[in-house]
Amino acid sequence: MILFISNVTIAVLGSIFALRQVPFWEPSKFIPILGMLLGKSMNSIAMTTRQCLDNINIYGPILETRLAFGATRYEAIKPFATEVIRLSMLPVIMQLSVMGMINIPGTMVGLILAGKPMTDAVIYQQCIIFMVTASSGLGVIMAVVVSVAARRKGRTHRK
Template sequence: MEQAVLSWWHVLEASTFVFIAAAISMMLGMRIELSLIISGLRCVVQLSLMGYVLDDVLQADNVGVVMLMTLVLVVLGTYEMVFNRTKKTFKGMFPLMFVILFISNCFVGYLGSAFALMEKPFWTPVKFIPIIGMLLGNSMSSIAMATETCLDHVSTHAPLLETRLAYGATRYEATLPLAVDSIRMSLLPIITQLSVMGMINIPGMMTGQLMAGTPMMQAVIYQQVIMFMVAASSVFGVVMAVVACMMILVDKQQILRDDRILDNKPIIRSASVVKLASKIQHLSCYSCFSRRRHHDSSHGNYEVVEMK
């Protein structure tokens, strides 16, 4: 079956769904319309740039180029996770999360590619780079959730932790219940994804292989291997992130250092974006007020509506 050739016009047609969702958000006052539009623009720009770059990288038979591209993906994933995915942070979070993402994803990616998928060499660009991309896309969400949950737990339960430490508990004993809860919560999406795979959810990689003409069972086996790799990288990354956070927030002297927790302001939400959002909200409220005043006057009711 001949595959249809798509163009930028088809991308523009598909983008109307995002604008419809943004319009619904504006009408209901959910205030996520700018986030939807900005994320959609980022998706188009980032995927287009990646398409131009990866076209040359995937054809390069050079381990140095593959490792450099892997390093770039890890840096970009760390940047997105630290500055745009978490509401709380601490000093030195970026290098720490970079090391965690690099170790968890590259280690699992190497083992899966070399042994489970039997790629020779394991760094074959057309396989290794997409695998690293899929591992990063899933694990960074789990690690970001684990980190934020851990920091929230420490902030909320600071008196409880201080009491435990005051009664002689080590930092391992004092933080273990909160750490376990953070790990459980952050891994729930991965567990759910594994449980519905193939029954409700038809994964994207399997769909792409089928569209490319890969036999059904080969596509199924590849997807199963990839999903187990995703689960493994997420578990390793989440555990390392939670342990590192607890060690930073409770020092070697068994003293709680919740003063190290800082509020994180996402870089993507610049001042101009916030001003634009407030202007849109103001115009929306003014439009609603005008319609309300017109409706009241048409019914002989001239009650003044105070806007706050």
């Protein structure tokens, strides 16, 4: 559900505002965009869920101690949650750092080979990469919130 919400939200917003597609749901453009977002953000969300649940299980006594000393749930989990978000977003940020210089993205090459002007291909690729980053970021934050809420209610099965 997290994948669906984060990817569809960013795909719709990106198609409407960044790529200016009319109508935004045109299947020949919207489905490939959604596929690229799903493919890239799945790794970040999976890493987040695993790392968050592992941290909660490993550092449970520390969290309970903070809560016992009067910290709110947010204050108790904040250091662990920020570290999980930072680690989960690292692959996407590293991809951004080399995009266009070392790595020639497939979308841009495909558009150039299809006969589109190079500037249009570059702008399209940049929009897609920023949409991937936004989708991963939204999904990672949602995954942390859901993981903490699930763990708090005792719904995880890890020991």
